[in-house]
Amino acid sequence: MARLSPQNVVQAREVIGRYPVPRSATIPLLHLAQSQDGHVTQDAMAHIAELVGSTPAEVYGVASFYEMFKEHPVGRYLLGVCTNLSCMILGADEILEHVTGQLGIPAGGTTPDGLFTVEAMQCLAACGGAPCMQVNYRYFEDVTPASVDTILDDLRHGRPPLGQQVPDHGTLSSVKLPTPVTASDRVRPEVIHAQGAVES
Amino acid sequence: MSAVARTSIVFARMGQADAHTLAGYVRSEGYEGLRTALGMEPQVVQQSIAASQLSGRGGAGFGTAQKWSLLAPTYPRYVVVNGDESEPGTFKDRQLMERDPHQVIEGALITAYAVNATRVYLYVRGEMALAQERIGQALVDAYAAGYVGNDIMGSGWSMDVVLHWGAGAYVVGEETALLESLEGKRAFPRIKPPFFPAAKGLYQQPTVVNNVETVSTLPWIVRNGGEEYASYGGGRAPGTRVMCLSGHVRRPGNYEVEAANITFRDLIFDPDLGGGIRDDNQLKAFIPGGGSAPWFFEDQLDLNLDPGPVGAEGSMLGSGAVVVMDHTTCAVRTAWNLVRFYAHESCGQCTPCREGGSWLEKIMHRIETGSGRMEDLELLLDVGDNIAPGPFPHASWPEKGLEASPFPYKMTTICFVGPSAVVPMHSALTRFRDEFVAHIEQGRC
Numbered sequence: 001m002a003r004l005s006p007q008n009v010v011q012a013r014e015v016i017g018r019y020p021v022p023r024s025a026t027i028p029l030l031h032l033a034q035s036q037d038g039h040v041t042q043d044a045m046a047h048i049a050e051l052v053g054s055t056p057a058e059v060y061g062v063a064s065f066y067e068m069f070k071e072h073p074v075g076r077y078l079l080g081v082c083t084n085l086s087c088m089i090l091g092a093d094e095i096l097e098h099v100t101g102q103l104g105i106p107a108g109g110t111t112p113d114g115l116f117t118v119e120a121m122q123c124l125a126a127c128g129g130a131p132c133m134q135v136n137y138r139y140f141e142d143v144t145p146a147s148v149d150t151i152l153d154d155l156r157h158g159r160p161p162l163g164q165q166v167p168d169h170g171t172l173s174s175v176k177l178p179t180p181v182t183a184s185d186r187v188r189p190e191v192i193h194a195q196g197a198v199e200s
Numbered sequence: 201m202s203a204v205a206r207t208s209i210v211f212a213r214m215g216q217a218d219a220h221t222l223a224g225y226v227r228s229e230g231y232e233g234l235r236t237a238l239g240m241e242p243q244v245v246q247q248s249i250a251a252s253q254l255s256g257r258g259g260a261g262f263g264t265a266q267k268w269s270l271l272a273p274t275y276p277r278y279v280v281v282n283g284d285e286s287e288p289g290t291f292k293d294r295q296l297m298e299r300d301p302h303q304v305i306e307g308a309l310i311t312a313y314a315v316n317a318t319r320v321y322l323y324v325r326g327e328m329a330l331a332q333e334r335i336g337q338a339l340v341d342a343y344a345a346g347y348v349g350n351d352i353m354g355s356g357w358s359m360d361v362v363l364h365w366g367a368g369a370y371v372v373g374e375e376t377a378l379l380e381s382l383e384g385k386r387a388f389p390r391i392k393p394p395f396f397p398a399a400k401g402l403y404q405q406p407t408v409v410n411n412v413e414t415v416s417t418l419p420w421i422v423r424n425g426g427e428e429y430a431s432y433g434g435g436r437a438p439g440t441r442v443m444c445l446s447g448h449v450r451r452p453g454n455y456e457v458e459a460a461n462i463t464f465r466d467l468i469f470d471p472d473l474g475g476g477i478r479d480d481n482q483l484k485a486f487i488p489g490g491g492s493a494p495w496f497f498e499d500q501l502d503l504n505l506d507p508g509p510v511g512a513e514g515s516m517l518g519s520g521a522v523v524v525m526d527h528t529t530c531a532v533r534t535a536w537n538l539v540r541f542y543a544h545e546s547c548g549q550c551t552p553c554r555e556g557g558s559w560l561e562k563i564m565h566r567i568e569t570g571s572g573r574m575e576d577l578e579l580l581l582d583v584g585d586n587i588a589p590g591p592f593p594h595a596s597w598p599e600k601g602l603e604a605s606p607f608p609y610k611m612t613t614i615c616f617v618g619p620s621a622v623v624p625m626h627s628a629l630t631r632f633r634d635e636f637v638a639h640i641e642q643g644r645c
């Protein structure tokens with residue numbers, strides 16, 4: 001499996017319709033492909049290129065630039081420990097060491113059972129709750145080695161970590177793309193003009 | 201009792217648990233600013249914002265109405281809201297998007313109406329899942345209730361708002377990189393001129409890019425009038441702004457204050473604000489405006505949070521992020537952490553940033569881990585000078601007779617990421633040279 005499923009193609013076309021230039025949908029469609037396959041595959045990138053009218057190389061160039069896109073499968077739970085300034089001066093290095101120690105993998109690694117991937121993250125915009133970490137892009141602030149243990153234990157037992165719901169998989173930042181597009185998009189002449197202006 | 205009254209304008213709904221829902225928002229004057237705006241001519245809305253003297257809260261602090269007035273007179277034209285917040289120390293926009301998403305949407309709509317835009321794109325940082333979901337749900341509800349879409353509130357005016365999110369890259373926050381990203385490309389900042397967004401922005405069309413906090417302030421201004429907003433605070437950037445306070449303070453958090461009326465001492469030590477340094481430790485240094493701002497020290501505590509005096513003293517208020525370090529902090533390690541960040545986030549277009557940043561990072565790392573050489577100190581400054589030539593901004597140090605060197609700096613790069621890697625190295629080395637020497641000679645602090 002790797003090209004977008006028929007159902008996802010329907011969604012992809014809806015997403016493309018939100019922009020006067022189809023290529024703008026590249027990043028949203030990479031998220032869609034990643035949510036389908038758990039990582040971004042070559043076939044998916046080729047398919048996205050077809051859909052948005054660019055080349056597979058261009059899509060790959062985009063996918064490789066942004067850190068959330070993964071070429072290889074990541075764990076069901078992506079643990080992102082912030083290691084930037086405010087967190088670092090309040091113990092982030094110890095938190096990262098604790099997480100990697102508990103799981104027996106280095107930062108960037110995935111446990112053999114595929115349950116956990118650990119990443120050192122840059123400032124997550126939660127510096128007031130330092131040190132902080134994310135589980136599948138949901139926030140956990142003021143973490144300690146003890147609360148990290150609880151989070152890991154909850155996840156291993158299929159419980160919401162510290163009672164907070166997290167997405168089902170480490171490649172899902174959000175579940176769906178919720179923006180509706182109304183009829184006004186299709187009738188607005190400026191938008192059609194935009195397409196012409198840019199293509200020419 | 202606190203000496204500093206806190207003021208709630210942009211953060212007015214932070215105490216309201218259901219502010220993120222449409223019902224909760226509408227109950228607290230939600231969409232009233234838009235309704236008022238739609239009853240005015242767009243030019244009158246612009247005049248109201250001009251009277252407010254609102255300036256951008258994303259970092260550069262450019263006058264908001266002035267930015268709008270620079271739009272080239274052609275169509276289509278776009279409004280893009282910058283919700284990529286990722287400057288180290290900054291955490292206000294995420295809170296605004298998660299807890300008051302309709303206010304972001306309402307502010308974006310007011311902007312679109314005032315500048316007669318074709319469409320609005322909200323660009324939210326990729327890692328902010330809850331912000332995406334909250335804004336997404338807010339849009340679904342606002343469309344259904346007729347606050348977005350066709351014939352908004354029966355006014356005859358229509359506007360679409362599209363939620364877009366990124367995928368992890370700090371440089372996207374730079375406005376032209378954000379537009380490249382929104383066009384489905386790698387986030388390479390564009391060269392200005394000619395690519396000022398107001399002239400050649402999204403799809404080469406005139407574009408307004410505004411920060412989340414900036415647009416979130418607009419509904420209040422339209423409801424209460426520009427002059428009323430300008431009567432808060434003072435100095436070069438009147439009004440209130442949200443200061444993100446983190447690090448070694450007792451009460452880290454976001455504080456909306458009449459910035460120009462308070463000092464850094466107030467922000468850090470006031471019992472209703474930062475509450476002082478943890479464990480009664482000594483202040484060592486603080487960063488006044490996000491990771492890319494040169495450092496301040498004890499001597500700068502009595503400066504007001506006003507761009508003018510802060511710039512003259514060698515730094516900037518930038519994104520409004522104040523990071524406090526107490527005397528237990530290792531200056532070399534802290535500076536290395538930030539240098540590493542900017543080096544890591546270089547997009548690679550400019551050689552001085554791509555190569556210079558990673559040089560700085562490597563040299564800082566070897567000093568930090570005890571294998572540095574004394575020549576490395578000159579080498580650091582030399583590499584820094586290739587990225588940002590000439591006098592580099594720093595704070596005054598009266599005890600040593602050092603005068604301030606004012607902000608900003610010259611640069612050999614397309615955007616500010618390159619020089620931002622120089623900032624922490626230069627600040628730490630200027631002030632804490634002895635710590636660098638100790639690391640080199642003894643392998644530790």
Ligand SMILES: Cc1cc2nc3c(=O)[nH]c(=O)nc-3n(C[C@H](O)[C@H](O)[C@H](O)COP(=O)(O)O)c2cc1C
Nearest residue numbers: 256257258282284285286373374375410411414616
């Ligand atoms: C490297 C870099 C990163 C930036 N990151 C952000 C950001 O995350 N959010 C933001 O609003 N502005 C950021 N800015 C500033 C934007 O380029 C732009 O000035 C701002 O979004 C304009 O909005 P404002 O006028 O409302 O402040 C950044 C600038 C640079 C140079």
Ligand code: SF4
Nearest residue numbers: 547549550553615617
């Ligand atoms: S300064 Fe750095 S991040 Fe900015 S454009 Fe140049 S290489 Fe890219």
Ligand code: FES
Nearest residue numbers: 082087124126127
């Ligand atoms: S430094 Fe960790 S969230 Fe900002």
